[in-house]
Amino acid sequence: MIDTIRNSRSELITKQTELEEEKERFKLAIDGANDGLWDWNLKTNEVYHSPRFETMLGYQVGELPNSIECWSELLHPEDTEQAHRRVKEYLGTKGEGRYENTFRMRTKSGDWRWITGRGKALFDETGTAVRFVGFNTDITKLIMQQKELRHQRDTLQFQASHDALTDLANRTLFTYQLEQGIDKAVRDNSKLALLFIDLDHFKEINDSLGHRTGDEVLKTVTLRLKQTVRAKDAIARLGGDEFTILIEDLKQDQDASRLAEKIQHKLSNPIIVDNHELYITISIGISIYPDNGKTSKDLLKNADAAMYKAKSEGRNNFQYYSAEMTAQAFERVQMETRLRMAIENDEFVVFYQPQFNGVSNRLVGMEALVRWQDPSLGLIFPSQFIPIAESTGLIVEIDRLVMKKAVAQFSEWYRKGLQPGTLSLNLSMRQLQRKDLVEFLLASLEGADCSPEWLEMEITEGHVMENPEEAIKVLSKIDSIGIKLALDDFGTGYSSLSYLKRLPITKLKIDRSFIKDLPNDTEDKAISKAVIALAKSLDLEILAEGVETIDQIEFLVENGCEVFQGFFYSKPIPVSEMEAYLEKKTWIDAEPSFV
Ligand SMILES: Nc1nc2c(ncn2[C@@H]2O[C@@H]3COP(=O)(O)O[C@H]4[C@@H](O)[C@H](n5cnc6c(=O)[nH]c(N)nc65)O[C@@H]4COP(=O)(O)O[C@H]3[C@H]2O)c(=O)[nH]1
Numbered sequence: 010m011i012d013t014i015r016n017s018r019s020e021l022i023t024k025q026t027e028l029e030e031e032k033e034r035f036k037l038a039i040d041g042a043n044d045g046l047w048d049w050n051l052k053t054n055e056v057y058h059s060p061r062f063e064t065m066l067g068y069q070v071g072e073l074p075n076s077i078e079c080w081s082e083l084l085h086p087e088d089t090e091q092a093h094r095r096v097k098e099y100l101g102t103k104g105e106g107r108y109e110n111t112f113r114m115r116t117k118s119g120d121w122r123w124i125t126g127r128g129k130a131l132f133d134e135t136g137t138a139v140r141f142v143g144f145n146t147d148i149t150k151l152i153m154q155q156k157e158l159r160h161q162r163d164t165l166q167f168q169a170s171h172d173a174l175t176d177l178a179n180r181t182l183f184t185y186q187l188e189q190g191i192d193k194a195v196r197d198n199s200k201l202a203l204l205f206i207d208l209d210h211f212k213e214i215n216d217s218l219g220h221r222t223g224d225e226v227l228k229t230v231t232l233r234l235k236q237t238v239r240a241k242d243a244i245a246r247l248g249g250d251e252f253t254i255l256i257e258d259l260k261q262d263q264d265a266s267r268l269a270e271k272i273q274h275k276l277s278n279p280i281i282v283d284n285h286e287l288y289i290t291i292s293i294g295i296s297i298y299p300d301n302g303k304t305s306k307d308l309l310k311n312a313d314a315a316m317y318k319a320k321s322e323g324r325n326n327f328q329y330y331s332a333e334m335t336a337q338a339f340e341r342v343q344m345e346t347r348l349r350m351a352i353e354n355d356e357f358v359v360f361y362q363p364q365f366n367g368v369s370n371r372l373v374g375m376e377a378l379v380r381w382q383d384p385s386l387g388l389i390f391p392s393q394f395i396p397i398a399e400s401t402g403l404i405v406e407i408d409r410l411v412m413k414k415a416v417a418q419f420s421e422w423y424r425k426g427l428q429p430g431t432l433s434l435n436l437s438m439r440q441l442q443r444k445d446l447v448e449f450l451l452a453s454l455e456g457a458d459c460s461p462e463w464l465e466m467e468i469t470e471g472h473v474m475e476n477p478e479e480a481i482k483v484l485s486k487i488d489s490i491g492i493k494l495a496l497d498d499f500g501t502g503y504s505s506l507s508y509l510k511r512l513p514i515t516k517l518k519i520d521r522s523f524i525k526d527l528p529n530d531t532e533d534k535a536i537s538k539a540v541i542a543l544a545k546s547l548d549l550e551i552l553a554e555g556v557e558t559i560d561q562i563e564f565l566v567e568n569g570c571e572v573f574q575g576f577f578y579s580k581p582i583p584v585s586e587m588e589a590y591l592e593k594k595t596w597i598d599a600e601p602s603f604v
Pocket of ligand 1 (some may be wrong): 377
């Protein structure tokens with residue numbers, strides 16, 4: 010018996026010693042691992058934190074409360090949601106796998122430490138977690154090292170693809186961007202332009218004022234180039250004083266020269282370096298994809314060649330690779346300047362073309378058509394200047410001049426009792442995009458004491474279809490002030506029926522191109538009949554433009570179109586002629602012709 014007790018005692022002592030050793034081993038392991046232990050009793054919601062858990066976050070041992078809320082409150086706001094979710098997910102697994110997650114925790118001094126928590130939970134027989142134990146490891150150093158490595162890698166990559174002085178793309182990156190641009194242009198069937206820019210006499214600045222000044226000049230040029238191009242246009246410094254710009258989605262070849270001019274203008278302001286006032290000029294060569302090359306190599310080579318041509322033409326200018334394009338660009342530049350002068354000098358006059366009801370032979374209104382009365386060249390027709398006025402935005406001013414003059418004229422004719430009918434005015438897309446259009450119209454009407462019912466605005470079908478939703482919005486505003494709306498050049502702009510129904514228009518004008526060969530051309534006959542039927546079904550008035558012969562009128566009247574504008578009745582005529590015509594009122598007593 011005594012032996013048995015002795016044996017049990019010594020067994021107990023051995024077990025106790027083993028337990029002590031185990032505890033010690035465990036403590037050593039925890040201390041050695043430098044991790045913070047946590048033990049969460051999910052039944053009482055109490056949490057045990059090991060001393061390291063607290064010191065890891067800069068707290069004294071025993072300073073942190075023993076609650077799970079304490080952990081939650083120390084989490085970084087950006088990580089709180091995911092940290093909670095991860096714990097919830099793990100506890101919902103009923104014991105499968107291990108818990109592991111990384112988040113940031115706030116230290117006592119307010120810094121943030123990156124922590125990886127790992128642990129395992131104990132689940133009861135119902136699968137409910139009752140205890141959750143694990144370690145927190147501070148991985149801040151590792152994260153910082155990784156960040157530093159990433160930063161170094163990015164820096165190296167940046168340095169390999171960028172110019173060290175200006176931070177612009179270098180030749181390698183630009184060639185890549187150009188190739189990407191060409192691929193996209195092939196896919197979209199679009200064009201792109203490459204501008205090759207070289208500073209004139211840059212070497213002299215470097216030689217006389219030193220490289221540091223030269224560097225400052227290059228940096229200022231870079232800044233100004235960035236301020237001039239769109240954010241999506243790629244700029245590069247190929248080396249020395251050579252820069253390139255890539256313009257994608259080029260709408261017209263001439264847009265490239267417009268940008269070239271803008272750059273020249275931007276760089277014409279002096280650059281001040283160390284009290285030196287430096288005047289820089291540049292020579293620009295332009296190549297266009299696909300016209301002047303289909304590969305990056307050819308486009309660069311040809312833009313470079315064009316730039317040399319610009320140098321040989323006396324510097325401070327731009328040249329396209331193709332001489333024809335350069336000539337067109339200069340013509341455009343000259344035309345733009347002349348148009349601006351013409352606006353200033355009030356050289357635009359309004360002609361009026363009458364519109365008749367071909368059945369009653371009565372005048373129903375007239376269209377105002379602009380003419381440019383150039384002092385030396387005489388009368389210039391819209392086809393020669395409207396496209397440039399549209400692309401430069403000058404059309405807005407021209408249209409407003411025409412509107413003001415025509416509205417005032419109409420008001421006068423009405424006051425004189427001349428019954429001029431409805432005044433049709435052309436409305437360009439640019440005008441439609443102006444936020445102040447309706448205010449302008451209201452002010453013009455009020456200024457001239459003109460009634461909105463006398464007016465009709467024409468907008469071409471093509472323009473409306475460029476952005477139908479926007480057009481519907483603006484046209485509705487015009488409609489709401491009582492001005493009628495007509496869709497011009499109908500048949501050329503591929504209107505969709507659904508839009509046509511939603512546009513607040515009251516009239517369709519069949520385009521001249523479908524009238525020209527009537528009544529002989531079978532296709533034009535079918536089209537004009539279909540357009541008339543369409544207008545009728547939508548309850549719209551219909552006018553045929555460009556009628557020149559009685560046969561055309563007969564055919565159209567037979568098929569339901571009664572209102573006409575065209576040389577058969579009259580060409581557009583100046584104010585004096587129109588006034589004389591109105592005064593005669595010949596149509597008032599005229600016999601109806603097609604009854
Ligand atoms: N061959 C032929 N032609 C005829 C006949 N009847 C009329 N025309 C011409 O057809 C054009 C009708 O004007 P549009 O379709 O609005 O086409 C106009 C219009 O889109 C635009 N335009 C004219 N004035 C203005 C304006 O003040 N502002 C805006 N934005 N555009 C204008 O320029 C275009 C051309 O104007 P115009 O040269 O005056 O040309 C006018 C007119 O002279 C005919 O029987 N035979």
